[in-house]
Amino acid sequence: MGEVLAAIEGTDLAVTLRGARWTYAALNALHIAGVALLFGAAVPLSLRLLGMWPRISSETVARLLVPVAASGLALALATGAALFSVRAREYAGNGFLQIKLLLVVVGVLSALAAHASYGLWLRAVSGRRIKAHAAVSIGCWSGALLSGRLIAFVDT
Amino acid sequence: MRQVLMAAAIAAIILVQGWSAAIAHHGWSWTTGGNIDLTGIIKVVQLGNPHGRLEVDVEGEVWVVEVGQPWRNARAGLKDGDLAVGVEIRIIGEPSADVNDRRMKAERLFIKGNEYDLYPNRD
Numbered sequence: 001m002g003e004v005l006a007a008i009e010g011t012d013l014a015v016t017l018r019g020a021r022w023t024y025a026a027l028n029a030l031h032i033a034g035v036a037l038l039f040g041a042a043v044p045l046s047l048r049l050l051g052m053w054p055r056i057s058s059e060t061v062a063r064l065l066v067p068v069a070a071s072g073l074a075l076a077l078a079t080g081a082a083l084f085s086v087r088a089r090e091y092a093g094n095g096f097l098q099i100k101l102l103l104v105v106v107g108v109l110s111a112l113a114a115h116a117s118y119g120l121w122l123r124a125v126s127g128r129r130i131k132a133h134a135a136v137s138i139g140c141w142s143g144a145l146l147s148g149r150l151i152a153f154v155d156t
Numbered sequence: 157m158r159q160v161l162m163a164a165a166i167a168a169i170i171l172v173q174g175w176s177a178a179i180a181h182h183g184w185s186w187t188t189g190g191n192i193d194l195t196g197i198i199k200v201v202q203l204g205n206p207h208g209r210l211e212v213d214v215e216g217e218v219w220v221v222e223v224g225q226p227w228r229n230a231r232a233g234l235k236d237g238d239l240a241v242g243v244e245i246r247i248i249g250e251p252s253a254d255v256n257d258r259r260m261k262a263e264r265l266f267i268k269g270n271e272y273d274l275y276p277n278r279d
Contacts, residue, residue, distance in 0.1 A: 018204030021227040086205055152206070 014085035037072025046134035107140030187250035
């Protein structure tokens with residue numbers, strides 16, 4: 001594990017990013033943009049599934065917000081992997097990053113399970129199970145955002 | 157789903173408790189506000205984003221010294237290789253408010269009589 005992490009830190013990408021100024025700053029900004037799109041789409045989608053805005057169909061909301069959330073997730077994962085590579089060994093031991101990754105995995109699995117059951121556009125959803133998925137979504141993405149921010153405030 | 161949430165919460169608590177950490181790095185809120193002056197030998201060098209970090213042997217005691225990001229170190233006049241293992245360095249900066257935490261944030265460095273000012277606007 002340690003060798004793998006060290007090898008990640010030794011890649012050209014990681015070496016370049018460690019010494020960069022504006023590229024590193026831009027990468028941080030793109031990561032925030034990804035998180036913003038994901039969080040900003042997942043929360044209103046989940047609130048709709050929990051019963052808010054009943055006059056707007058869940059399918060209409062899903063057609064707008066599911067692609068936004070998925071794009072945000074993809075951007076956050078790609079930029080997050082690049083940021084991780086800069087200090088792979090240190091970050092791997094960071095408790096908040098571990099919590100964040102756990103929450104991301106649970107959030108993604110819960111979303112995949114919901115779409116597997118109710119379709120990509122969540123047509124005609126009702127009942128307690130979809131509400132549970134929505135609650136998990138809000139909990140996971142809020143927790144991931146918070147623990148992600150806290151990574152920078154501790155030292156392992 | 158409740159079990160999933162419960163498992164996540166329990167895992168989170170275990171992880172938080174399993175690692176001891178000092179609130180550090182960002183800004184100066186974790187430091188005392190006053191400067192200390194240390195001289196020692198650099199033992200470990202870890203430079204680059206998101207911040208640079210040295211371990212310095214000060215009369216047998218290892219201090220973690222937080223230095224700048226690459227641009228801040230370069231602006232202060234530091235060249236590649238200035239901060240290297242075995243180099244004698246004098247550091248002026250603010251120590252952690254936790255006296256058991258041998259950690260400081262460097263404001264100025266001195267190597268071979270040359271001064272490198274990381275934070276020109278701080279005393």
